[in-house]
Amino acid sequence: MRMKRLICSLLSASFVYSLSSSADVVNVAENATPANSSPLWSGAKWDIHMLIDGDTSTVFHLDTTPDTGANYTLDLGKDYDIREIRIYPRQDGCCPARLANIHVSVNKDSGGSIGSEVWGTDLFTDGSDAGANAGGVVKVTLPAPATGRWVEVKALADPVPDYSLQVTELEVYADVPASEVNRALGGLVTANQPVYSGQTVTSLVNGNRADVVHGAAELSPGFAYDINLGTTINLSRIVLWPRQDTCCAERLTNFRVSVHSDDSGKPGPSVWSADLYNDGSNPPSDPGTREVLLASADASGTFKGQWIRIETLENPVQDFALQLAEVEAFGEVVGSANLFLTGQPKDAAVGLGQTASFTVFASAPGGDPTKIAYQWQKNGIDIPGGTNATYTTPFLGGADDKSKFRAVVSYPGLPPQTSSEATLRIDLAYHAKVSTSSPLWGPGGWNIGMLVDGNRNAVFHLDTTPALNAAYDVNLGDPVKIEEIDIYPRQDGCCPERFSNLQVSVHKG
16 A cells, blocks of 8 residues: 655646637636526535536536526626537436536626527437536537627426436636636646645646645644746736635635746745735635735735745644635736646556556646647657557556556657656456455445455445454465555545454465
């Protein structure tokens, strides 16, 4: 069993591409104001801000007997030239019929309310539905950009079925000036002291405001996050999103936000700063709460740089300080392009006859991300056709064990960069014969084959009052020379005490 602390990574959470030297096409729904015309299901503590929080793993829908014409709306705050709308249905396979027979439209503003429609289309009116599979997305590409401030997704059925408009996320892609692009999205982030167990600082810039990051306990003065924007940005605003689930608002108080130039890959001198909540108060942690910082907060400073630092001014520092959900930095690139490897390929363990996938994350701040090129190597030799950010192997055999995979990433005019190597191990326990000497928990509907099925997210355990010396046995079939045994405990943070005081042993046949 191994544990690593990741402090630097990039996960690009939104589709962004350059339209011209002065405009980009980005998701403008992230800062919109969502609303629902009919109540959400009362059986869960859902909030309509889930529609735009960047989290496609959490689902919500209307309650029973929705109103005729029930809808979700987004007020984008101003007119945009909208090119594409993306609707993410439920991702876990359940109840796909709950997103069907809908109308999607772009609308004008009418005195702060939704106005007349400027473009619209009906979807899934033939008895089909949006599906509910992992990775599913309904892309609605407009035939030409439509200018409007509002987007609506409306149920067409009358009566509207129970639990309709089941979705996980809504994105709206529109033309925006370069100064209105969030340059922090997917940025490089570090913390100078540990964050809370199970959290990663990448949550600050992954576009998902449903997750949260804060410091660990017993922090020293000066605890801070540093965000590297990758190149010099002429900032228009910095937006801080506190925790959005109403919990623990007091953990964000008495802190400083500063902008820094680059000093050979680390923050240089501060060129702009703003101190917030020095009086011991704090922003709320309600859905939709945000802090918008403009250049005027430090009129004598220069609102331009490559680094953003968020640092607690508390002394002593409270446990779990600097609790945030997301940091955004909007502005126009004025520095030159840079190439960063922001997420390294990870080791993989798969069974005989399976495939393995390796991914490298790269960013080109100040440049065109479509010009990033990839070449994967196996044991230092180029792999024909391995030219994407993710490489998936052919079906694997025993001779592939301990192979090393890495990627060489390049960008025109910049030195290429080589990722770290990821090691492939062939798991001889995959789909081996397994047994248990004591029953598994009955209501789980589990079977002991889950121990070796390759799925590390599905948990199982014994039932109540297990037999003395209860054990799981794995029969590898033939004698093998065992070099390493990896055991994966439950992965969701729950109930770690259920896996303790055990013995691992190897036996002859």
